[in-house]
Amino acid sequence: MVLLKLFWSFLQIGLLSFGGGMAALPLIQNQVVDLHGWITLKEYTDLITIAEMTPGPIGINAAAFVGVRIAGVPGSIIATVGCVLPPFLIVLLLVRLYLKYKNLSAVQGALSGIRPAVTGLIASAALTILILILWGENGFSTNLESLNFVAFILFAASLIVLRKWKPNPIFIILGSGIVGGAIYLLL
Amino acid sequence: MEKRKSIYRKLFSSTFYISAFTFGGGYVIIPLMKKKFVEGLKWIEEDEMLNLIAIAQSSPGPIAVNTSVLIGYNVAGLVGALVSLWATILPPMITLSVISMFYSAFIKNAVISAIMKGMQAGVAAVITDAVLNLGSNVAKKKELISVLIMLIAFIMTFFLKVNVVLIILFGGLIGTLKVVLHERRNKGGGE
Structure with missing residues (x-):
């Protein structure tokens, strides 16, 4: 159940964060701190610091960090996949349109x-x-x-x-x- | 078949490597990807790469992930897209899962934070280098409109904090107008 909630939360983060990492910050905070209370605000600011010093986009960093705390390694995987699934599908759709029409x-x-x-x-x-x-x-x-x-x-x-x-x-x-x-x- | 497999392997290892050693967000990773896939492996042309980056920015989600999915798709279709997707998300996923387990010790470690701080200066140099290359490529084409679009886009994001999607739309609109007006003028001249 908690896995499903994690998946759904990060699916929304992935779907709604236009314009890269900084744009995703308020969405992540809203989901993991305000709505679900999975981590505290202090842990959230630490997470941002860690994300700055470690590889990878903030969305994925947050997904893995929160996922592990809530549901161990499966939580980390589920949250990360949730975060990248919507952009993956949308980007493939856009590139197909681009390849089809790029010669006009x-x-x-x-x-x-x-x-x-x-x-x-x-x-x-x-x-x-x-x-x-x-x-x-x-x-x-x-x-x-x-x-x-x-x-x-x-x-x-x-x-x-x-x-x-x-x-x-x-x-x-x-x-x-x-x-x-x-x-x-x-x- | 063997050849395809070796492309997948190269795609996975290059993307994984870049993802694992890139600190910070998408704008750090994009110059590195450009260097690897355009200049190093020569799998993608520079113009095509910039088009892919524009698509990556026009859709939601982390730009680094979007860009590498597009590169994978361009190089090796749907399987390629999946290969680069996993190669991009595995390094941060593993790193953050481990850090999450030991996070209070990690945050306080003086050696780690000193090395990280040093690395940031190197990252800044790499990005600056890439931007200088990109900018001089735009300038070299000697098209006033392109240079103006570049400068206006810079001013709009840096000083005015205008939404990225709007700036991409602005560039697209000006570009389309340029072509349409040009064609109309040519037609007029022909009659």
């Missing part, structure tokens, strides 16, 4: 306008993340004291290496984790 000139035109728009969206999200990492939660400021210098130097060094030698990004992420981790622990 109007559709081609629409896509030629959508592509630069998507690039703009990605740039905006990237800048948001960059500001969060370099300045923290208070946001961008011209005051040098609020800039995280360790993060800034790691970021600049990583970017130079990436632009110049084009290594696999995974190495950059792991490398800055090791170097940065050591610096943060020593400071």
Whole structure:
């Protein structure tokens, strides 16, 4: 019964969260904290912190985290599947329409306008993340004291290496984790 | 048959790897996927990839999952879509299930949080690099309208927090208008 409730809750989260992770946050909170009381608000904020530091989209992280607490490993699986089932079906439907009509000139035109728009969206999200990492939660400021210098130097060094030698990004992420981790622990 | 199986295996391992090492949301994973499937494996063209990302954003659900399902479908049909779906959700599902069991110890571990903090700076660099590549590709085509759409979309999301779906619709509308006006003008010229 509780498995069914989990499935139904995360099915709704998956179906209604348009616009990525941040858009899903209020929906998740509504379902797991307010409606069902599966975790407390404090645990929910911890969950967001953990989600920021671990791989994967927040929706899946929340599904697995809450699922395990409520019903063990089966709960985690059921909640995760519930969360991805609606988008999986919708996305396949959309891509079939896209493949069928993509050669029409109007559709081609629409896509030629959508592509630069998507690039703009990605740039905006990237800048948001960059500001969060370099300045923290208070946001961008011209005051040098609020800039995280360790993060800034790691970021600049990583970017130079990436632009110049084009290594696999995974190495950059792991490398800055090791170097940065050591610096943060020593400071 | 053997060839199909090896495609599935490659699809699963690439997607699993990216999903397991990507911290943060969809906008972190998309540049990595683009690098792997467009530049690395050359399974998908850059324009096609941007179209897929637009579809992923127009439908509900996590963008990372949607994008990888679309890549899987594009590369190897319905089975491909299922393969990449599982490859994307397994790493976070396993990680979070384990963390959920030990979560209070995890949150307080100084070494883990220091490494995570260091990794974030690397993640920021990877995203910035990808954005610079994407932006210069738009600029290289030397179409004023595309550059304008890109800038307006950026301003609308970053400063004005306009809904993503509306911005995609806006881009689509301008693009359609451009083609329709162009065709009409060509017809007029021919007569």
